[in-house]
Amino acid sequence: MSQCVPLDIQFVRDQFPAFHHESTRDWAFLENAGGSYVPHTVISRLQRFLVETKVQPHGPYDASKAGGQAIDEAHAHMAEMINADIDEIVIGSSTTMNVYVLANSMRSWFKPNDEIVVTNQDHEANNGAWRRLSEFGVRIREWKINPFSGELDLNSLENLLGNHTRLVCFPHCSNIVGSTNNVQEIIRRVRKTGGLTMIDGVSHAPHQAIDVKALDADFYAFSLYKTYGPHLGLLYVRRDHLQRLTSQNHEQITDGLALKLNPGGVNHEEAASLSGITEYFDSLYDHHFHVPEPRRHRRITMLFDLLSDHTNRMCFHLIRYLKTVPSVRIIGNGSESPKVRAPTVSFAVKGRSSKEIASTLATHKVAVRAGSFYAWRCTQALGIDPNDGVVRASMLHYNTMEEVERLISSLEEIL
Numbered sequence: 001m002s003q004c005v006p007l008d009i010q011f012v013r014d015q016f017p018a019f020h021h022e023s024t025r026d027w028a029f030l031e032n033a034g035g036s037y038v039p040h041t042v043i044s045r046l047q048r049f050l051v052e053t054k055v056q057p058h059g060p061y062d063a064s065k066a067g068g069q070a071i072d073e074a075h076a077h078m079a080e081m082i083n084a085d086i087d088e089i090v091i092g093s094s095t096t097m098n099v100y101v102l103a104n105s106m107r108s109w110f111k112p113n114d115e116i117v118v119t120n121q122d123h124e125a126n127n128g129a130w131r132r133l134s135e136f137g138v139r140i141r142e143w144k145i146n147p148f149s150g151e152l153d154l155n156s157l158e159n160l161l162g163n164h165t166r167l168v169c170f171p172h173c174s175n176i177v178g179s180t181n182n183v184q185e186i187i188r189r190v191r192k193t194g195g196l197t198m199i200d201g202v203s204h205a206p207h208q209a210i211d212v213k214a215l216d217a218d219f220y221a222f223s224l225y226k227t228y229g230p231h232l233g234l235l236y237v238r239r240d241h242l243q244r245l246t247s248q249n250h251e252q253i254t255d256g257l258a259l260k261l262n263p264g265g266v267n268h269e270e271a272a273s274l275s276g277i278t279e280y281f282d283s284l285y286d287h288h289f290h291v292p293e294p295r296r297h298r299r300i301t302m303l304f305d306l307l308s309d310h311t312n313r314m315c316f317h318l319i320r321y322l323k324t325v326p327s328v329r330i331i332g333n334g335s336e337s338p339k340v341r342a343p344t345v346s347f348a349v350k351g352r353s354s355k356e357i358a359s360t361l362a363t364h365k366v367a368v369r370a371g372s373f374y375a376w377r378c379t380q381a382l383g384i385d386p387n388d389g390v391v392r393a394s395m396l397h398y399n400t401m402e403e404v405e406r407l408i409s410s411l412e413e414i415l
């Protein structure tokens with residue numbers, strides 16, 4: 001960290017056309033947990049693919065070879081970004097779809113009375129596909145959140161683990177609660193029972209570098225459209241698991257391990273544009289760090305430390321304000337310790353409709369949203385009406401303290 005300069009927020013924002021476009025530039029965009037803006041590096045690769053290489057890739061002629069190379073390069077960059085091998089990542093249409101395909105592919109691994117642990121903290125993407133396996137005799141055990149804090153307690157997990165546990169599905173961080181779960185410790189405990197782990201990293205990946213090997217994850221998923229890319233999802237599957245999984249693709253497709261979990265294949269132009277994410281990270285790295293670092297994953301890790309300093313400051317500033325309003329209930333960890341939460345701050349206001357608050361904020365040109373965000377089990381367990389849900393403000397490193405101030409002053413008026 002000592003060899004880097006402070007975050008140059010103007011440089012960051014200059015990489016995102018949305019901050020300069022007349023339709024979006026005047027808004028405080030704080031709905032990033034729903035999806036991030038994309039840098040020009042992604043947009044230009046998408047456009048280049050559509051103009052220059054919009055043909056079937058991997059064929060014998062120049063445009064086809066170039067298109068194929070762009071897709072392959074993007075897979076390699078995504079793998080390096082999370083410290084996986086290239087044949088361990090599936091790039092599918094979304095996290096929901098990737099988990100759905102994975103669950104179907106794993107079906108033959110389970111016998112009647114085998115147990116899968118799911119949580120009521122998760123988004124439905126890491127819930128429904130697993131729960132449906134009960135149709136084949138699998139027993140579903142639910143790891144429940146604390147109804148006041150919204151957090152998952154390790155002791156409650158301990159009570160669910162046993163000889164029948166085959167798989168534990170949980171979020172790295174919930175899209176509503178925001179608190180970061182102790183993933184490494186959860187994995188360690190599940191491993192001791194011989195079970196596997198499926199981690200939904202969707203709400204975590206936009207804010208911290210992911211290292212699937214250091215985590216020792218079996219399966220790890222996140223959505224690329226929330227990490228500065230187009231509308232795609234990435235699923236990591238450890239190679240030995242991929243080898244054993246039943247292919248969900250055409251019978252004749254036998255090359256490429258990850259293709260087993262990618263029926264119909266990847267969206268070509270969107271996949272090719274993913275190298276724009278790593279190109280963007282490289283430009284941030286080069287701008288802020290003055291030490292050459294050949295390892296992509298290491299560069300990204302160093303960069304995310306810098307970025308999270310900035311997002312933590314904004315996040316804690318908002319939390320500090322919310323704590324001063326007696327009618328506000330902040331969901332999740334409200335302490336000011338780094339790495340305990342994502343800068344995704346949900347709250348409910350006594351006697352007020354969350355949806356009405358979000359709509360009023362829009363009249364102040366503050367873009368946030370209210371609801372359950374497909375984590376209806378979570379809001380219900382928190383005692384909050386899932387139809388109205390919580391107000392959620394979520395920040396990324398391209399946001400500014402001024403935008404957070406605008407949210408705060410608007411809330412002061414509204415509340």
Ligand SMILES: Cc1ncc(COP(=O)(O)O)c(C=O)c1O
Binds near residue numbers: 097171200232233
């Ligand atoms: C925590 C979490 N998990 C999973 C998903 C589902 O992702 P996708 O839209 O890629 O299916 C979301 C989407 O908002 C999410 O926030």
